[in-house]
Amino acid sequence: MAEVLFYHLTESTLEEALPPLLEKSVERGWKVVVQTGSDERRTALDTHLWTFRDDSFLGHGTDGDPRAADQPILLTVSTGNANAASVRFVVDGAEPPPLDTYERGVFMFDGHDQAQLDLARTQWKRMKDAGHSVTYWQQTDGRRWERKA
Numbered sequence: 405m406a407e408v409l410f411y412h413l414t415e416s417t418l419e420e421a422l423p424p425l426l427e428k429s430v431e432r433g434w435k436v437v438v439q440t441g442s443d444e445r446r447t448a449l450d451t452h453l454w455t456f457r458d459d460s461f462l463g464h465g466t467d468g469d470p471r472a473a474d475q476p477i478l479l480t481v482s483t484g485n486a487n488a489a490s491v492r493f494v495v496d497g498a499e500p501p502p503l504d505t506y507e508r509g510v511f512m513f514d515g516h517d518q519a520q521l522d523l524a525r526t527q528w529k530r531m532k533d534a535g536h537s538v539t540y541w542q543q544t545d546g547r548r549w550e551r552k553a
Contacts (some may be wrong), residue, residue: 441496
């Protein structure tokens, strides 16, 4: 079973919160797949990850790239795992595949979007019922993550 983390964005946007979490994953030697809810969001994140900070970038590709399997971070709208990632990020209400083959699943959802909140509750229940180890993290006023459950 996977370790599944739910990150409740209350103080920052996905574009602000996702890159540091991806950096930590890559530093740990994990390959990552990020599943978005739309082609438009995948394209926007693709551009953002190259330019999010002046002194850094995150090497990555998209599921349409010819060398997708070689990417440390792969952005996708599908349920596939072309880069054999051990960590799957799920954003924008995307519907993930079963997470049994992953070490970790990370759901990130916007706390100011009622539809995303409702979906996160449904996904939480589904992940618990599937037997995964589930934790819930919420942002503090200082944009740090605090474990709530």
